[in-house]
Every structure is written in C-alpha cells, then in structure tokens.
Amino acid sequence: MQINQNISSVRVSGTIKLAQRAKDMIAEGKNVIDLTEGQPHYNTPAHIIEAAYTGALEGKTRYTAVAGTPHLRKLIADHINKLNGTDYQLDNIVVGCGGKQLIFNALMVSLEQGDEVIIPAPYWVSYPEIVKIARGTPILVQCPEVAGFKITAQQLESTITNNTRWLILNSPGNPTGAVYVRSELEEIATILRKHQRVAILCDDIYEAIIYDDAEFNSLTKVAPDLIPRTLTVSGLSKSYAMTGWRIGYCAGESDFIGQMIKLQGQSTTNASSISQVGAVAALEGSQEFLKDWLHDYTKARDLVCSKLSQSPYLDIYKPEGAFYLFVGCRKLFGTGELSNDHDVCNYLLENAHVAVIPGSEFGSQGYFRLCFAKQEELLNEAIDNILQAISVLSH
Numbered sequence: 317m318q319i320n321q322n323i324s325s326v327r328v329s330g331t332i333k334l335a336q337r338a339k340d341m342i343a344e345g346k347n348v349i350d351l352t353e354g355q356p357h358y359n360t361p362a363h364i365i366e367a368a369y370t371g372a373l374e375g376k377t378r379y380t381a382v383a384g385t386p387h388l389r390k391l392i393a394d395h396i397n398k399l400n401g402t403d404y405q406l407d408n409i410v411v412g413c414g415g416k417q418l419i420f421n422a423l424m425v426s427l428e429q430g431d432e433v434i435i436p437a438p439y440w441v442s443y444p445e446i447v448k449i450a451r452g453t454p455i456l457v458q459c460p461e462v463a464g465f466k467i468t469a470q471q472l473e474s475t476i477t478n479n480t481r482w483l484i485l486n487s488p489g490n491p492t493g494a495v496y497v498r499s500e501l502e503e504i505a506t507i508l509r510k511h512q513r514v515a516i517l518c519d520d521i522y523e524a525i526i527y528d529d530a531e532f533n534s535l536t537k538v539a540p541d542l543i544p545r546t547l548t549v550s551g552l553s554k555s556y557a558m559t560g561w562r563i564g565y566c567a568g569e570s571d572f573i574g575q576m577i578k579l580q581g582q583s584t585t586n587a588s589s590i591s592q593v594g595a596v597a598a599l600e601g602s603q604e605f606l607k608d609w610l611h612d613y614t615k616a617r618d619l620v621c622s623k624l625s626q627s628p629y630l631d632i633y634k635p636e637g638a639f640y641l642f643v644g645c646r647k648l649f650g651t652g653e654l655s656n657d658h659d660v661c662n663y664l665l666e667n668a669h670v671a672v673i674p675g676s677e678f679g680s681q682g683y684f685r686l687c688f689a690k691q692e693e694l695l696n697e698a699i700d701n702i703l704q705a706i707s708v709l710s711h
C-alpha cells in the first residue's frame with residue numbers, strides 16, 4: 317500500500333527501536349542488560365494501582381471527556397500553578413496518552429508547511445520527527461558539552477527567522493540531564509520578547525527528578541509575560557513510574573488547548589479512563605516515596621559517574637536532573653573497528669552485553685546514552701562489563 321512521502325521520511329524512534337532490540341535479545345534467552353529506555357525500575361506504587369482497580373470495578377471504564385476528567389484536570393492545574401506560578405483553570409489543561417501525544421497534537425494544530433521549530437541538540441529523539449510529521453522544518457542547534465548541552469541566548473537569537481514558530485525547551489533534559497538555571501532562562505526570555513510570533517514548548521516531563529542543589533525553573537515562572545505563548549507539557553510517566561499508563565498533560569492558552577482537544581477528539585478521544593483514576597490517586601496521595609526514589613537515583617547517578625570516569629576513553633558529564641548519563645565516547649573511535657557511536661553501542665551490546673543508545677540518535681554524534689534508573693546490582697554489573705569490554709580495546 318502507498319505510504320506518503322512525508323511519513324516515509326520520518327525515522328523510527330531511536331529509543332523505541334533500540335529498546336525493542338534489547339527486549340528481543342532477552343526474549344531469545346541472550347544475557348543482555350537493558351539500559352536503553354528511560355523509565356524507573358520501580359513498579360507503580362500500590363495505592364495508585366489499587367485506586368485504578370477499584371475505579372474500574374466501580375465502572376470508571378467508559379469514555380471520559382476528551383480532555384480528561386474535570387477532577388484530574390483540576391489536580392493538574394493546581395500542580396502546575398503551584399510549581400510554575402501560573403493561574404491555569406480547567407480550560408487550560410488537556411490530558412492525553414503520554415507527553416508525546418500532547419507534543420504531537422500541539423505541533424499538528426499549529427504548524428504550516430515549512431514553519432521552523434528550533435530544537436537544541438542533543439534532543440529527545442521524537443521532537444524533530446514529530447515536527448516533520450506536522451510538515452514543519454526542524455532547526456537543530458548544536459549545544460556542546462562546554463555549554464552544558466544548553467542553547468544560549470546568542471544561539472537562539474541567530475537561529476530565529478521569520479519562519480520560526482516554536483522553540484522547544486526540555487529541562488531537565490533528555491538525554492543529558494542538563495538543567496537550565498534562572499539566569500539562562502531570563503536571557504532566553506529577553507530574546508523571545510523581541511520575537512512575538514515564536515511560541516515556546518516546555519517539555520517538563522523530568523520536573524521532579526533534580527539532584528543536589530539544582531532547581532527546577534520553568535520559563536513561565538521566570539518570565540510570566542511569556543505565559544500566553546508558552547505551552548507546558550509534562551506527565552506522570554517518569555515521576556510516578558507510570559510509563560505504561562500513558563498519562564501526559566499539557567497546559568496553555570485556552571483557545572490553543574481547545575484546538576488540541578478538537579484534534580484529540582478526532583483521533584484517540586480520551587486517555588484511558590482507568591489510567592486517569594490512577595493519575596488522580598498519584599496526584600492526591602502521599603508524595604513521600606518520591607523522596608526515597610530521588611535518593612536512589614542520586615546514588616545510582618553517582619555510582620555510574622564515578623565508575624565510568626575510571627576509563628580514560630570515556631567523558632562523563634554529571635547530570636543535574638532526569639535519569640540519563642550521556643557519555644562521551646569519541647576517544648574510542650579508532651580503537652578496534654570502532655569509528656562512530658553506533659559502532660561503540662554495537663560493540664558494547666556484543667561484548668559487554670549491555671544495551672545503550674548512540675548519541676547520534678539524539679542528534680549528537682560521539683556519545684551514548686544510558687538510563688541509570690535501575691537496581692544497584694544490575695548497574696554495577698553493567699558498568700563493570702562496559703569497563704571490561706573497553707579495556708581490551710587498544711589503538
């Protein structure tokens with residue numbers, strides 16, 4: 317059957333492709349430690365599962381409003397308002413099937429053919445592809461390690477054209493864990509004030525996963541005058557270990573959100589009603605466990621950083637948020653048969669039995685990403701295997 321040219325040009329999601337490959341190998345009985353996909357190793361907390369189960373038994377198994385139940389939207393509005401200093405009401409909020417669907421809907425309802433979307437690289441794999449699906453043009457801006465993997469105000473200013481419609485900001489960022497500080501957002505806001513037609517999509521999905529003294533700062537809090545043209549996307553997947561429940565949400569100006577709801581009403585309708593009941597329990601219940609999880613992630617981050625820094629072949633950038641390590645592996649190029657980050661990841665899969673994702677999938681060649689939201693024992697084994705496999709390589 318015919319596939320249109322636009323969809324033919326879209327890449328398969330790098331994260332999903334490599335995670336599937338690792339899953340297939342494990343299913344074939346191969347001994348592989350999978351550090352590809354970004355998700356906590358914890359199960360969803362029991363009180364959330366129990367609430368969803370009870371809700372299903374009570375008949376919460378039918379369609380809800382397309383935008384989500386009023387109860388859930390109210391809780392989300394309260395959460396965002398508290399975090400970001402906004403004043404969102406129900407009509408500013410839409411719930412969808414994961415953050416990805418909301419980003420998809422936002423770009424689908426807004427982009428015209430050839431509109432440009434500025435995406436700081438390294439970026440989460442799906443941003444440019446969703447832009448292409450929506451017939452826009454991704455404009456990738458390389459943000460090197462020396463700049464903390466963050467776009468500078470100068471870079472932004474020199475990249476904006478008359479065709480720019482969006483800037484995507486993701487902080488804490490996937491795949492690097494970089495976190496924008498207040499002053500950086502202020503400088504970015506100064507540039508954005510000069511360009512009224514540019515909207516900002518803030519992907520805050522890792523808002524709760526922040527280490528040490530780093531702080532989560534939203535653009536809306538730093539620059540409230542930009543609230544009318546800022547869209548905040550987040551969800552429960554990462555914070556509450558609910559990736560499979562597919563609950564994401566988006567907050568923004570009510571007319572725009574209305575268009576997103578219209579589109580969603582013609583595609584998936586509401587996010588799962590049962591998942592929405594679970595999401596209510598997550599937001600209403602105790603948040604204490606999140607502190608324990610953060611403590612574990614911090615330990616895991618420190619473990620992988622300190623162990624991998626032992627290798628002279630690897631460059632480590634300590635993440636300030638999220639649960640990924642973006643490891644520089646350029647010094648391995650030229651050893652053995654390795655000449656790019658795909659080679660390195662294949663080598664690690666074959667020789668260390670550890671699955672990680674090449675940086676080039678995230679728009680930055682010369683790195684690999686691993687997810688460290690895993691049990692300590694597994695991480696220790698994975699990192700030891702990686703170090704051992706690298707140590708046998710020689711120039």
Ligand code: GLU
Pocket residue numbers: 329331332352353354355416440441442490
């Ligand atoms: N966002 C996660 C990751 O980067 C999940 C996979 C995906 O949807 O890309 O690994």
